[in-house]
Structure formats: structure tokens, C-alpha cells
Amino acid sequence: MLAILTIVALCTRFYKINEPDEVVFDEVHFGKFASYYIRGTYFFDVHPPLAKMMLGAMGYFIGYDGHFLFENIGDNYITNNVPYIGLRALPAFLGAMTVPIVYMTMREAGYPVITCALAGFFITFDNMLVTQTRLILLDSMLVFFMVCSIYSYVRFYKTRNNPFSARWWAWLLATGVSIALTTSVKMVGLFTVATVGVAVVWDLWVLLDIRRRLTMQEFMNHFWARALGLIVLPAVIYLFWFYVHFAVLTRSGPGDDFMSTEFQETLLGNTMADGLFIKYGDNITIRHKDTAVYLHSHPHNYPRVYDDGRISSAGQQVTGYAHADPNNVWHVASGDPNDSKTGQEVKHKDVIRLLHVTTSSWLLAHDVASPTMTTNEEITTYSTEEDGSRYNETTFQIMLESGGNKLRTMASTFKLIHVDTKVAIWTHSQKLPDWGFEQQEVNGNKNIIQKSTLWWSDNIEGTDPAEVQAEEVKPVKKRSFFLKFIELQGKMFSHNAGLTGKHPYQSQPIEWPFLTKGISFWTQDSTRKQIYLLGNPLGMWIAAGSLAVIVGVAGADILSRRRGFYPLDQGVQKRFYYATGFFFVGWALHYFPFFLMGRALFLHHYMPAQVFSYIILAAVHAFMFTEGVDGPISEPGPEVRPRRLQRAVVPALAYISAAVLAAIHLGSFLYFAPLSYGTSALDVPALARRKLLPQWEFHFAK
Secondary structure: OHHHHHHHHHHHHHOOOOOOOEOOOOHHHHHHHHHHHHHOEOOOOOOOOHHHHHHHHHHHHOOOOOOOOOOOOOOEOOOOOOOHHHHHHHHHHHHHHHHHHHHHHHHHOOOOHHHHHHHHHHHHOOHHHHHHHOOOOOHHHHHHHHHHHHHHHHHHHHOOOOOOOHHHHHHHHHHHHHHHHHHOOOOOHHHHHHHHHHHHHHHHHHHHOHHHOOOHHHHHHHHHHHHHHHHHHHHHHHHHHHHHHHHHOOEOOOOHHHOOHHHHOOOEOOHHHHOOEOEOOOEEEEEEOOOOOEEEEEEEEOOOEOOOOOEOOOOEEEEEEOOOOHHHEEEEEEOOOOOOOOOOEOEOOOEEEEEEOOOOEEEEEEEEEOOOOOOOEEEEEEEOOOOHHHHHHHOEEEEEEEOOOEOEOOOOEEEEEEOOOOOEEEEEEEEOOHHHOOOEEEEEEOOOOOHHHOEEEEEEOOOOHHHHHHOOOOOOOOOOHHHHHHHHHHHHHHHHHOOOOOOOOOOOHHHHHHOOOOEEEEEEOOOOEEEEEOOOHHHHHHHHHHHHHHHHHHHHHHHHHHOOOOOOOHHHHHHHHHHHHHHHHHHHHOOHHHHHOOOOOOHHHHHHHHHHHHHHHHHHHHHHHOOOOOOOOOOOOOOOOHHHOOOOOOOHHHHHHHHHHHHHHHHHHHHHHHHHHOOOOOOHHHHHHHOOOOOOOOOOOO
């Protein structure tokens, strides 16, 4: 049975894996990252590096040179000479291997063969698991390492009566390695850590029972062994993959802008190391870090009265302009009227003034509302021909955020804090009306902590090339691995939390078990083929029902026992709570945390929980249709290999019901397979028949 399921799983994943021969959905990201690894070019991603490095290594071993950058969905692999089948083969193989691991997990948990086969069958013929694992994506690795973690922990738990034996240590360490690999693929691997953690805490609680006759020293030995195997070892492995990540990606690349100046200076070819120190008296250009526009002014004024009736100062406009222009140049002057400091280097916390060169006017902030935001201050300029009564309104303190203690072109990011009113010079993507030539508004932001108030200087006007050559040649700098690791972790978390933009195919966690919305992965207009990500509708809906059964049975059992009734046999009850309950905890911990996330979410985020739901469905079938089999989890005892498990008498009804479930699941899979594989086109009536829910947005359906 194990061999048959494995072969069938391989067939479902590798069936016409060469189609489509175009970039599909998020292959634009993860295929590109594999190319960057082969090139050694630094990039930034919100996920840990392991799965992307695996794809890069796969490409390297099959002779791929990383020349293709997967720019657009629909780009042709064959035309661009990309060995895409080899790249897809890795996630497809691991996706197929998930099936035998699940089968063996159920078998080790003491379930009969029919139950194990059902769990493997459900996963083999789930449309989402098939689609997602036969493309250049990360979820195949995530789910594979997750089920390896669960399998390893079940094997470890079975050795509990032989603590500290070689086999006990082997499976403890295997669990630690597996959860480390899971977390090293995606941060949601922490949900797997939590699943194992709950089981470990329960296990330690049981060991603490005085009836176990363990001394406190013996208990602490158990505690420290688990801490070593399940905390220290995974942490070291997690760090190791980032060490490899930094060691491979040594060249400047598209990920530079996400990192600090100090980080960027460790990369070959990065321009940060070429920056010149800015001195008082220099004429410079200043750019906004987030939107890259220049700080700009021109001889045009704000309107005296805005469209909403508000009054402005009618001063000279200060805007954000996207193109190089003489009006982008500012002269750096000292904020101290008694000391010009000409020729001295500008340092952190210096007070400066900025003179707009072409209009001879000083940058100024004052307590007048900005054109588009009444809460922020207007930024304007103040002519040098006027009297000096507004001198204090033209002074700004420069606060360096990176690049050392002195202001440098390219290398330093800084804030300009108005000395008088304590606002930061800021711009945002909103455009001014026609009177502002549709350039970006620049205003004074009271939230000076906000990261979007950062600027940098890219050029010193009139710099003599000989002076640049005379500057000391700056070699690539070294930086502590732990400083780079901590910085990257912070960027990953903050950027992930910031993925709040709307997407037409995003969905909410409450929708996932019921499959109310899918994702369009790929379409081809010429052939009318498409890939639309859906789970197996009937299988997922039945699995969702099995989750309700678990809650209902547990609630009824607890209430009954409270009143002195014992409806479940002791062996059945133990299996229900220790095995099925463990899998239910795994489902819950891989599902409910998504309700707390503010970022955009998609159906494929349900994949790990979906695997648990199919395991639970098989377990519920066993609970309903087979006798309880005394297995190694239901009762304490020495480890027993599956072939030595006591064979149970499985009622004929169990086989019949299993066959019915399998037939429903397989039929549903085959019915939606054309949308899962994208290998054949469906006409409009066929698409209409498959549109079971109105939210499913199939292409070519009208």
C-alpha cells in the first residue's frame, strides 16, 4: 500500500510537468531568487533562505547559469533556454514524498492500514497540493519538512519508555532538525514548532507527576535534553542557513535598497563605498529614500486659496520631482550665523540651512497647513532678498540614520528636523494638482520617528573628477554575521507585516476551509488554457466537517464523564485524544494564527493546515467505522514497529465507507484537474459547470 501510494503521488506531481512551458504565478519570485543565488547577487525576500537555496542548488547541479530573471508571468522558458523541468522536479518530488511520510506517521500512531491509506489518498489527490507542488514554489518544501517534523516526533514519543537510549536521542534530534528546516523555509514553520512544543510541554507535565517516581534531577535531565534537541539545535541550524545565504550572496543586487548602508558596504560593487563626505559650502542634490524623488523647488508659488477654501502662505513651492533638473540643487550652509564652517564636513546633529541655488531662497517650514494634509506643515522657501526676521524658521537639524557620523553621498540616510517646530521634511506619493505640475507634495511631518522621512544625497554638484579619484579607495567592508542576521530578521518581519496592499485574489482565513475563493495562476489567451488554484472541493468540505466531529465528540465525552458516564472505551479514548487530538492541535496552530495577521493572505497559506485536516478526516473515519486498535500511542509501552502491530478486525462497513470517500475525492479531483494542471482548455459550458461558487473567477467563462 505504501509503495502504491508513493508511485501514484509521483505520477500526479510529475504528470506533464513540462506544461505550461511559461512562468506561472509566483515562479516570477522564487525562480528569480534561484537565479540570484547562482549569480551570487544579493536580493531581499520576507522568507528565510533554505527553500530558495535548494532551488538555486538544483539549478546549479543541472547546469543552469542563472541568466533568466523570471520577470513576467507568461515568459517562455523554452525560448529563453531555461531548464525549468529540472527546477520544478525538486518541489514536485518533495510534494510526492509528503504522501508516504503521512502514511508512515499514521501507521506509527497505531492506525490500521485502511486509515493510513485514506490519509495518503486524500493528500495524493488534492488539487491545491498537486498544483502548488509541481511549480517552482516554496510550499512543497514547507509541507514536506512539516510532516517530517510530525513523523519524527511520533517516533520519538514511542521511545519514551527507553529514555536517553540511542534511538530516543536519534528521534529527538531528528525532530529538532526537521522543525529547523521547516522554519528555515518560511516563518510560518514556527506553527510547526508550536505544535511540537505543545506536545512536549504536555509530555513534561506528565513526567512531572510524582507517580512517575522521577527525581527532580531526572526530570531536569529530560527537560534539558529536549531544550538541547528542540531549541538549541534548531536555532543553530536556522542560523547556519543564513550564514550560507550571506556567504553566497556577495555581490550588490536588487536587495541592497532594503538594507542599511553598513550592510550594503559589505557587498561587492555597491556604490555606498564610493560616497564623498559633504562639506559646508557644497551644492548637493537630495533624494527621498522611499520614493526616490528629488527635493525640488521652482519659481512658482502655492495658490493663495486652495479648492477647499483654506488659505496658504502663497510662498514658493517645494515639491518632489522624479527627474534630474537644475532646480534640484541645494547649497549647504551652517545654521550658526556666527560661523560659516565653509569646508568643514557636515556631521550628525549639525544644524544646517539649505539654499535653493537657482532661486536664491532658503528652505523653510512654518506653522501653516500643507496643501493636501491639514495636520502637516507647509514647506516653502524664503528669499535671501527679504529681511532676516525668519532666520530661525530656515534651520534644520540633520539626524543621520546610517552611514557613520558624517554626512556622505550615497552612503548616509538622514532626516531633516525643523529646529523651530520639530517636524521632519517628508514626501509621499500623492500628487499635487495642476498648479503644482502634478509633482509630489513635500510637507513637514510631525511623526519624526516614521521611517518614510529618510533622505539621502546622491551627488555633489561640480565635484572635480580628480578629487573623486583622490579620495581613499574604500574596500568592501566586513561586518559581523550576527549584526547582518539581526538586521535582516528585522527587515523580514517589518516588510512582511507591511504587505497590506489589496490583491484581487487575496482571501480571509475564514474562507479557506470552505474554498470560497481561489487564485488565478496562469492563463494563455491563444489556447484558452488556464491554471486556477483550488483545493479538492468535495474533499475539503468533508474534511471541514470532520473537524466539527472532533470538537463535538470531545465536548460530548467531557460532559458525559463529568456526569459519570464513560461512552468511549479507554483505548479508543486515549487514541482519540493522544493521536487524533495531536493532529487537531496541529491543524489549529497552523490555521488560527492567520486571523491575527494584518497582511494580505491567500488560499495557499492554508496548505499546511489542509494536510492536517485530511489526516483528521482519516482518523475520524477510523473512529467511526473501525474498532480501536491498541497501538503504541494509545497505551504506554516499548516502541513497536508497524509490521509487529496487532492486526485488527476491520469491519466490512469500514472498507465500503472508505471506498465511497475515496471515490468522491478522486472524482472531484479529476473533475477539476484541467484547471489544476492547465494542460487542456475547457469550453464555456464546461467552465460554467465547474463554477460551483460564484466567487470562483475562472477566465474565459464568458
